[in-house]
Amino acid sequence: MGLFDFVKEAGAKVLDAVANPATAGTQIKQHIEKEIGVSDVDVQFIDGTVKVTGNAQTQADKEKLILAAGNIKGVQNVEDAVTVAKPDSESKMYTVKKGDTLSKIAKEVYGKAGDYNKIFEANKPMLKDPDHIYPGQVLRIP
Template identity: 75%
Template sequence: MSLLEFVKDAGAKVLDAVANPADAGRQIRSHIEKEIGVSDVDVQWIEGTVKVSGNAKTQADKERLILAAGNIQGVKAVDDAITVAAPGAASRMYTVKAGDTLGKIAKEHYGDASKYPQIFEANKPQLKDPDKIYPGQVLRIP
């Protein structure tokens, strides 16, 4: 298990009823199913931390699932208990800062700004447009 921290005030507006932990867990699970298409997961909401457990086919699927759960307003951390059927190398995680672009992030991590499509593709469906990222958002850097 690992704990990945997120910016609590950044992210998708998914939660309607954070006062009720069961409702919050269901809302986040529904969001994960919609965004990632993964349904073999259990989601629990514990005072701003999302605990996800279950199975993922690949390391990339696991990382997308964690980011879908974490990049939600009100989530401060994701406690990961996901097992992977086909383990692979883990991606680096990067928290977007004010003024960042995918090109700037690609330049920093790959030494070449024109490699930004690799970051964009690695973060679909979370990212719908390479020009729309926001401070506090956590991205996978493969």
């Protein structure tokens, strides 16, 4: 189990979570199902923290569902209690800063700007276009 930090003011405007905390867990779960396709999870939202429990097939699915839940405006933390059927090594997490591009991040992480596609592919389907990232967004770095 882990606790992941996110920028509360950044992220997708998916929820009425702050306005209606009673339905936020359901809204976040629906968002995870839509974005990642992982449905064997339970989601609770309390005071800016999302608690996710359940099962994921792969480590990548687990990390993507954590990011899908955390990269939502109004979410500050994700508490992870998800088990993985096929464990693998964990990816690094990277918080996008102002002026970052996937190429710039790839150069910093891998030494080659041209490796940006590794990051883009690792963050699909949450990223639809490699040119559309924003400060505060958290990305998987395989």
